[in-house]
Amino acid sequence: MGKLSYFRFLLFTLITVTIFFGCSSNEPPKMEEGYDSIISTIVPPLSVSTGQIIVLEAKAKDPDQDELSYVWTARNPESKDVTSVVFVAGVSSEDAKEEEKKSALNEGSRVNFSATEGGTYLITVIIDDGNDGKITRSTFISVATTNRQPTLNSTDPITISPMPPHYTNQEIFLVAQADDPDGDKLLYEWSARDQENADAGGLLESTEGTSVKLVADVPGSYLISVLVQDGHGGQDRGSSVIVVTEREE
Numbered sequence: 456m457g458k459l460s461y462f463r464f465l466l467f468t469l470i471t472v473t474i475f476f477g478c479s480s481n482e483p484p485k486m487e488e489g490y491d492s493i494i495s496t497i498v499p500p501l502s503v504s505t506g507q508i509i510v511l512e513a514k515a516k517d518p519d520q521d522e523l524s525y526v527w528t529a530r531n532p533e534s535k536d537v538t539s540v541v542f543v544a545g546v547s548s549e550d551a552k553e554e555e556k557k558s559a560l561n562e563g564s565r566v567n568f569s570a571t572e573g574g575t576y577l578i579t580v581i582i583d584d585g586n587d588g589k590i591t592r593s594t595f596i597s598v599a600t601t602n603r604q605p606t607l608n609s610t611d612p613i614t615i616s617p618m619p620p621h622y623t624n625q626e627i628f629l630v631a632q633a634d635d636p637d638g639d640k641l642l643y644e645w646s647a648r649d650q651e652n653a654d655a656g657g658l659l660e661s662t663e664g665t666s667v668k669l670v671a672d673v674p675g676s677y678l679i680s681v682l683v684q685d686g687h688g689g690q691d692r693g694s695s696v697i698v699v700t701e702r703e704e
Contacts, residue, residue, distance in 0.1 A: 482518040483588035490514040493580060493594040501596040508543060508569040513580045513592055521584035527561040529568070530577045541576065543569045573600030604689040605635040612693025613681060622702040623672055630666040631681040631693060639685035650676040671699045 486492075495501055496510045503509055517523055529541045542561040560566065570576060579593040614630040621627055633641055645662045647655040647669065655677055660668040671677060680694040 481521075481584070481586040481588050484515040484517045484521075484523055484582050484584050484590050486590065486592070487514040487516055493578065493592050495594075499594075501594060502599065503568075503570075503596065504599050504601045505571055505573055506569060506601070508567050509596075510565060511568050511578065511580075511594075512565045513582065514564050515582045515590065517584050517588070519584065519586070519588075521586055521588070524583045524585065525562060525564050525580055526583070527566050527578065527580045529570075530579075531572070531574045541568055541570045542566045568596065570596075570598045573598050602639075602685065602687040602689050603636040605633045605639070605641055605683050605685045605691050607631060607633045607681070607683060607691045607693040613679060613695040615695060615697065619698065621671075621697055621699050623674055623699055624670060625699075625702075627669045627671075627697060628666060629669060629679055629681075629695075631683065632665060633683040633691060635685050635689070637685070637687075637689075639687060639689070642684045642686065644682045644684070646680045646682075648678045648680075649673075669697065671697075674700050 490513060493511055493513050495512070497503070501509070511527070513525060515523055527542060544560060544567065568576075568578065576596045576598060577593060578596055579591060581589055581591050583589045612631060614632075616628045616630070629645070631643055633643075635641055643663060643665055645656075645659055645667050647658055649655040655671075656662060658669050658671050658677070660670070669677070669679065675698075677697045677699065678694055679697055680692065682690060682692050684690045
């Protein structure tokens with residue numbers, strides 16, 4: 456091999472080694488100062504109620520100037536499933552809403568967390584530079600179950616049929632319908648009082664259920680009340696007045 460050929464061989468080898476090691480020396484991302492772990496809008500330890508939305512954030516920089524991706528997951532230790540459904544759209548500015556539309560709710564350096572079920576959630580974010588450089592940060596969030604109240608229709612808590620006028624010895628049907636945001640089974644308890652504020656519950660065919668029947672044999676004004684309970688301390692109450700008169704001959 457001549458000197459020129461040997462020199463060319465050495466130069467080719469040097470360039471190849473430089474390119475090889477240069478391409479394989481990717482540095483992983485590093486967390487930015489003040490972001491050693493996941494931070495939030497509330498002070499640790501992270502504890503929220505069901506339905507409450509908090510912001511979680513992680514920020515990193517890449518020594519190689521690679522574009523970073525952030526993917527968040529949430530695991531409830533009581534379940535084997537990993538889910539991202541606890542990341543929700545938050546109330547934010549129009550610009551932020553537009554950004555949310557561009558990516559999944561569990562992607563990006565900032566996400567909104569909210570859970571409908573109580574428990575302890577392991578939150579993990581994986582920050583990836585796209586060149587096999589990854590870092591992971593995790594935190595726990597404790598979610599306390601809060602009971603929400605059942606509600607009767609505020610305008611017409613009790614539906615009365617038939618419509619007035621009402622007469623003695625007439626069957627009057629009363630219906631109450633409540634909604635419970637937690638989907639709890641509701642219990643209805645009815646009561647009646649006459650115009651002297653004395654107990655007139657005996658005029659009700661039943662005191663339980665969404666509908667009851669009233670038959671009054673004495674004319675007067677009757678206050679009909681219904682108490683709805685969800686079995687977890689939540690309740691609502693409604694009432695209506697029924698005026699009963701003698702039917703004209």
